[in-house]
Amino acid sequence: xxxxxxxxxxxxxxxxxxxxxxxxxxxxxxxxxxxxxxxxxxxxxxxxxxxxxxxxxxxxxxxxxxxxxxxxxxxxxxxxxxx
Numbered sequence: 001x002x003x004x005x006x007x008x009x010x011x012x013x014x015x016x017x018x019x020x021x022x023x024x025x026x027x028x029x030x031x032x033x034x035x036x037x038x039x040x041x042x043x044x045x046x047x048x049x050x051x052x053x054x055x056x057x058x059x060x061x062x063x064x065x066x067x068x069x070x071x072x073x074x075x076x077x078x079x080x081x082x083x
Contacts, residue, residue: 006049014046017058022065040065042074 023033042065045053067075
């Protein structure tokens with residue numbers, strides 16, 4: 001996957017869905033949800049193509065982000081994370 005394809009995947013498919021989940025479930029505005037997600041360690045891993053975090057579903061990414069918000073560290077599922 002090229003860098004352009006990867007960034008398109010993030011910005012058009014993954015991030016909007018995660019941000020929507022954050023906004024709805026945490027009762028935040030879209031802007032606040034987006035800013036909160038972009039400042040997270042979860043997003044820092046997601047934006048690295050080699051981490052393979054982008055393979056997780058938006059719902060899984062939301063739960064990872066939520067665990068980070070609650071505990072200070074993202075909680076990664078056992079299988080499949082190559083960081």
